[in-house]
Amino acid sequence: MAETEAPKGVLQSADRALSVLLSFTEVRPEWGVSELAREHGWDKAVAQRLLTTLAARGFLLCDETTRRYRLGPSVSRLARVGEHSGVLPSLVRPVLARLLRETGESVVLNVPNGSGYRCAAAVDGAGPVRYTAIVGALMPGHAGASGHAIFAHYPEAELRQLFGASPLQRFNEQTITDFDALMDRYAQVREDGVSLSHGEYDEAVTAVASPVFQAGAVAASLTVIGPAHRVSRAAGNLGDLVRDAAAEATAAFGD
Incomplete structure (x- = not known):
């Protein structure tokens, strides 16, 4: 070359x-x-x-x-300096704002944090019934679309270290607690380029997420999340919007 x-x-x-x-x-x-x-x-x-x-x-x-x-x-x-200085969130705030306008639902940028993920930036949806994300909040990596969109792109050996303990913590009947079932979900996420979850952590919400990459590795997930009765009905359209927005965020990250 x-x-x-x-x-x-x-x-x-x-x-x-x-x-x-x-x-x-x-x-x-x-x-x-x-x-x-x-x-x-x-x-x-x-x-x-x-x-x-x-x-x-x-x-x-x-x-x-x-x-x-x-x-x-x-x-x-x-990388830690860049994360704490808010570089990554600042790069994608226009993407979050546009996705909010397009969907009307809350939009969240999550970054990996050990076996979980952390909210790095968020914009709240419109209307009195909405999901409100707390910047800095830590969430379990195996429960929900945001985590699936991130960890689906980790090597299996690392995933076994993070989630190999059985059973994984159950938050409700929708939570995936079996490692093999989690691997199957990850394979589907990689194929689709988008992850959908119905109340795996919080039964009242549905989320649609897609991975954001930087330098060839997964750096974050971009998620539209809101009340289950609204987001579930619109999941197909939201999937396309979130996938496109995540690709735009990847470009902003300089991939």
Whole structure:
């Protein structure tokens, strides 16, 4: 693969280093020197210097046995800073506002938090009967469309660590408490690109959610949520709107 020329005015070495970091994705979490050099059309020595420099600053870690590189703690530190500074919510607030206008229901941006997810941004629906999300609230990852849209894109080995305990906590008769059943739901979410839940956590609400990606990995879910009697009737149309809005949010995140 030939190297893509850096935009005018851009420092080539810095551009290459950033290209290295963006090469690491959920699908490709590790790279060797030769592989990376071929991928970007660089001399092997150039790739080695870039990897060594990034590892020296903690952005990469090198396995001493395999000599393969993966993302390091400095990446996680910057991700936490970005999350707490509200960067991600600010990027998608226009998307949330538009989705509210289109649906009339509450719209929520949720981000993964251990085995659950946390509300990062929300706009409340119109009318006296509506769902109100609390920014910062933590929710269980296995119960509801928002969590399914996020965790459906995690590796199965990681999912077993998060949800492998049996049975999972039951909140009502709609809650999925069996790991295999949860995996089946995740497979359907990946196929559809959207998740629908009817009262799995709160029996009074129905939610429609779709994943938002950043740098090839799931970063959040975008959810329309509201009273079951309204949202359930409109679920088909809402699915298309939420899927399109999540794709727009992914673009805003720079995927």
